[in-house]
Amino acid sequence: MAINLQKGQKIDLGLSKMTVGLGWNPNEGTGYDFDLDVSAIMIDENRFVPQDEFFVFYNNVDSPDTAVHHTGDDPSGGNSDGGDDESINVDLTKVDPKIQEILFVVTIHEAQPRRQNFGQVRDSYIRIIDELTGSEVCKYELGEDFSIETAVEFGRLYRRAGAWKFEASGVGYKEDLAFFLSKYFKGQIIK
Amino acid sequence: MRLLNYTTMAINLVKGQTIDLRKNDKGESFDLSSVTIGLGWDVKQSGGGGFLGKLFGGGEEAEYDLDAIAFLLDKNGRVVDRGRSFQKPNGNTVSLYEGDVIYFNSMRHPSGNIWLTGDNRTGAGDGDDEQIIVKLDSLDPKFDRILFIVAIYQGRKNNQHFGMVDNAFIRAVDNHGKEIAKFSLSGDSTYNGMCSMTFAEVYRKDGTWKFRAIGEPHTTDNFLEILKQY
Numbered sequence: 001m002a003i004n005l006q007k008g009q010k011i012d013l014g015l016s017k018m019t020v021g022l023g024w025n026p027n028e029g030t031g032y033d034f035d036l037d038v039s040a041i042m043i044d045e046n047r048f049v050p051q052d053e054f055f056v057f058y059n060n061v062d063s064p065d066t067a068v069h070h071t072g073d074d075p076s077g078g079n080s081d082g083g084d085d086e087s088i089n090v091d092l093t094k095v096d097p098k099i100q101e102i103l104f105v106v107t108i109h110e111a112q113p114r115r116q117n118f119g120q121v122r123d124s125y126i127r128i129i130d131e132l133t134g135s136e137v138c139k140y141e142l143g144e145d146f147s148i149e150t151a152v153e154f155g156r157l158y159r160r161a162g163a164w165k166f167e168a169s170g171v172g173y174k175e176d177l178a179f180f181l182s183k184y185f186k187g188q189i190i191k
Numbered sequence: 192m193r194l195l196n197y198t199t200m201a202i203n204l205v206k207g208q209t210i211d212l213r214k215n216d217k218g219e220s221f222d223l224s225s226v227t228i229g230l231g232w233d234v235k236q237s238g239g240g241g242f243l244g245k246l247f248g249g250g251e252e253a254e255y256d257l258d259a260i261a262f263l264l265d266k267n268g269r270v271v272d273r274g275r276s277f278q279k280p281n282g283n284t285v286s287l288y289e290g291d292v293i294y295f296n297s298m299r300h301p302s303g304n305i306w307l308t309g310d311n312r313t314g315a316g317d318g319d320d321e322q323i324i325v326k327l328d329s330l331d332p333k334f335d336r337i338l339f340i341v342a343i344y345q346g347r348k349n350n351q352h353f354g355m356v357d358n359a360f361i362r363a364v365d366n367h368g369k370e371i372a373k374f375s376l377s378g379d380s381t382y383n384g385m386c387s388m389t390f391a392e393v394y395r396k397d398g399t400w401k402f403r404a405i406g407e408p409h410t411t412d413n414f415l416e417i418l419k420q421y
Contacts, residue, residue, distance in 0.1 A: 057212075109214060189210050190211040190406070191213065
């Protein structure tokens with residue numbers, strides 16, 4: 001049974017392999033495509049991305065420890081009809097020991113110049129799937145909760161006493177991917 | 192002292208740590224079987240800064256001479272072959288000749304797979320004024336990474352920096368002529384006082400080549416200073 005997440009809710013996943021799936025329907029009206037992106041920010045104990053490859057997104061699909069893999073960019077939502085259009089596969093057994101937390105965010109690419117927000121995108125969601133059984137562990141419907149926002153902090157996996165836990169954040173912003181990244185990355189960000 | 196501190200800080204801040212969030216058009220990937228690094232800038236306008244020029248320079252103002260440079264690095268991040276040195280008939284010494292550094296005195300790599308199309312000393316002409324072309328798919332496997340640098344020739348001596356050169360840019364273009372990255376070096380205060388920049392690198396990963404924009408500015412006008420790290 002899928003859990004529809006509450007903000008701040010903590011859940012014991014009890015999983016080591018999971019997929020974070022993002023799905024949405026293509027823009028059937030006029031105007032630009034809806035280009036939603038899911039990204040993973042891998043953070044060390046100093047609350048920073050230790051090196052740029054630990055930021056997994058459409059331009060860098062694998063983390064150096066091979067624990068996190070992005071299946072590739074979908075610029076329109078056309079990859080799947082009703083299913084996940086972009087996915088991030090996570091194998092927690094492989095995560096580099098220096099990584100303490102993996103933050104998942106969903107953003108709309110070029111939302112500001114295209115004047116878009118989640119409220120316009122049909123049937124958008126982000127969810128976690130147990131990779132072994134294929135069953136849905138938890139899910140957010142983005143369009144309902146974040147109608148005027150353009151960026152959502154979905155949740156974070158974090159180490160606690162040797163085990164991994166998941167905390168749903170569910171916080172929306174009128175921001176972009178660089179906004180999240182700049183909190184955890186000391187280097188230069190090219191937008 | 193301030194200048195030195197600033198340099199150190201700038202290097203620590205961005206060295207090797209750049210994330211490019213831009214997408215390729217329609218999610219297409221670039222064809223990196225060859226890559227062209229293009230450098231362009233405008234000819235110095237006569238009379239620009241003429242008062243000080245006449246006052247101190249006796250009316251002889253140096254042109255802006257920007258140079259594109261490439262370092263071929265091995266797996267350990269080193270420039271292994273530093274070529275040879277010889278003396279030209281006019282007495283000037285040429286170093287790094289026919290080594291793994293491509294620059295105005297050694298324009299073609301002995302392998303023939305990377306070359307500088309010419310040494311433009313004024314910026315005359317539209318579009319790219321200097322280009323470095325690399326046939327990445329033909330490059331010897333011992334080369335793991337290529338670093339591209341732009342520098343203002345004798346910029347320090349001539350009191351020149353990127354902030355004063357008009358319409359200066361450095362860009363990378365793929366095999367089909369599609370622009371991968373472009374840095375505008377003019378009109379951005381980041382480049383005030385800067386005479387060189389580590390522009391970008393291409394590197395091997397999982398059997399293919401990847402491009403990474405770096406955009407790290409340096410105060411030095413001499414790429415040999417940058418070469419010391421490699």
